[in-house]
Amino acid sequence: MTLVVETTDEAVDGIADGSTVLVGGFGMAGMPVDLIDALIRQGASDLTVVSNNAGNGDTGLAALLAAGRVRKVVCSFPRQSDSWVFDGLYRSGDIELEVVPQGNLAERMRAAGAGIGAFFCPTGVGTPIAEGKETREIDGRTYVLEYPLRGDVALIGAHVADRAGNLVYRKTARNFGPVMATAATTVVAQVGSVVEVGEIDPEHVVTPSIYVDRVVTV
Amino acid sequence: MTLVVETTDEAVDGIADGSTVLVGGFGMAGMPVDLIDALIRQGASDLTVVSNNAGNGDTGLAALLAAGRVRKVVCSFPRQSDSWVFDGLYRSGDIELEVVPQGNLAERMRAAGAGIGAFFCPTGVGTPIAEGKETREIDGRTYVLEYPLRGDVALIGAHVADRAGNLVYRKTARNFGPVMATAATTVVAQVGSVVEVGEIDPEHVVTPSIYVDRVVTV
């Protein structure tokens, strides 16, 4: 049952040290910046963060990294023009990195949410990404076996929620949100607004309420 | 590039003998009855039909079966109170049946559309469905290896198309349509109406135009 909470502090309450946290967004679009700020205040440490990027500038995910709360980053594209916080931690050996092709990142979380035990994926065959992994030829094509990627918590950004927890997104800010919402035990969404149940057309719901645990307006 | 055609006969033109045809619908909701009627007129035979059911009453899919055009049915639930056409053909040995759990039917088509070579699925473990199939224990749970299910053609029903081929569905008539649209070489949609490009809100598109080859209003 989705709980609409009043503050981002309530929204991130109870996230434990050592958690795997899925963080939505692609660049700043869909990035749950307010929830990340609350997570910094909340204090959980030794986190594994799964997100497409590894933080930009000095705010949001970069600030969480700078605060020393993250043990490992799982992402597709850490290196950006403004990823100096991550770059420094990586070069000093203070953070672990698992680079995952962007589609595998999405599909591995989708598998976690969909109860799939593992899947044979054509991406990365013959590349360093596939090193040490099981491969198999199926119908003349080679595939790599990839495993689900689950979160204890997902922090996502959406456009509008209803009080039941149904979510809609806006333009390319949709990106990883709907997938991460299926892949974590506890799903927290920061949204632009909360409307009454029935105000979102059932045909237009992108993330059904079953996936959402807490919603907070920012 | 999607082609809006004038008649259902044009819509099913060129379907070859021996084709695998994915047929949308769950019961009558989303069933592309007019396209099936056109396929009967078109005359293709030796077909493999993939659909949730194996025909109801004497029309639609049941009529295609009665016309002797179908070699094999792949479905989750052939036996219904009004599936006498299929029942007769099955009992006389005149049609082949592959029963697939409904979720595997959907997921195998999703895998075909998503470029996944095979996937480990928990459904059907320890049941006759898993007999002869590869199994594997992953993280303490047993899974069965399932393979993609591709179509040469998909015949689906949708609510509205725009002239580019974007589709929206209506209520539970959505069912298999969006998945089948990703899993077939040629995708044909019968729709209630065709609107101009730009009239469907990009946030509400369920099947993007890239998946759709032909659209016909019925």
Added chain:
Amino acid sequence: MSEPTSGPVVEHLDRGPLSRDEMAALVARAIPAGAFVNLGIGQPTQVADHLAADSGVVLHTENGMLGMGPAAVGDAIDPDLTNAGKVPVTELPGASYFHHADSFAMMRGGHLDVCVLGAFQVSATGDLANWHTGAPDAIPAVGGAMDLAIGAKQVLVMMTLFAKDGTPKLVPTCTYPLTGVGCVDRVYTEVAVFEVGPGGVRVLETFGTSVAELAARLDVPLRS
């Protein structure tokens, strides 16, 4: 899987067996407020009639909907809106529609709290047989039963305890082809509610019979 329930068995000896309606009401009371629930086809759909309007229970139907309302009547009948049994239904506020792969990902991924299914047989360890009698002339039809059986967090079965020929349907080992292995948590019958699982069968409640009488008629050891 549900946590084992503790507490003594309650024997209702001053009444007869449960009616189908009473069984449905009993199952409805076992569903937590706010749960996401799938009611299989047939008898389990009656459970919906006994869910309190303010329970916040949200019904899922495998053909792509959350927030399913009661059966549709009269002008409310819409051929595009049915349940898994192809019966016309209605839509409640807060509903959502999704396609079949998403619907079964929801089931298989363990997101539903409860599903309620009918059964031909349930074994002491929770194996379920509810799709195929195995008769040589029967046409196999599984639908979404296997996906539901292994997907929901808690699987409740509603069935009569005895087949028409008097043989028990709660058995040491299923003789019919399986739907799922070790997936059932509880069995609701007209005469008793059972917990099944790795520890075997425990009687939770009886109606018009005693644990001793049940033990005499069943081939499975009963804990209480």
Added chain:
Amino acid sequence: MSEPTSGPVVEHLDRGPLSRDEMAALVARAIPAGAFVNLGIGQPTQVADHLAADSGVVLHTENGMLGMGPAAVGDAIDPDLTNAGKVPVTELPGASYFHHADSFAMMRGGHLDVCVLGAFQVSATGDLANWHTGAPDAIPAVGGAMDLAIGAKQVLVMMTLFAKDGTPKLVPTCTYPLTGVGCVDRVYTEVAVFEVGPGGVRVLETFGTSVAELAARLDVPLRS
């Protein structure tokens, strides 16, 4: 994979190498009308400027959109609407949005007709290296390159033929870590267009140089 092109090589000896803009225009002309196309980040995005408005070409961006329009300027800039390079873009009529798993299913499933990528190196058989120099202090970052490389029906590479140190980037075997194996169909450079694949390298067109001159500067056999 594209069909091998036949016909004689065209040597444009009366002009210099292509400018970046001319390269982009040449790639644009190779894209069929109505194609669904992904233009990777960096130089390939310039191809969009040369697609005719009536070409019906639909641009995909991996972060979840079909029907991407030109870069957004001024008031049209919307932080919720960017391309894969995080540059604000616009939306064209007929666009659609979808989530990341659906976007990459579209790519991996072979639904895109063409993608255009940059490269560090391409091998004679079409191996692609464009994500990592392999330098010990480099931070690896792959993004969606591997998914695009193996997913699109036709993969076109745009790159300079020689690195800054003068070494060829069209090579017998890539020395940089691979992005994909045997996935590139054509390589567009400032001095020539090449077809690569199982049959090796064929020159399709040259600009300001001849096949003979290219053959002398490259370590791969050239068919023409």
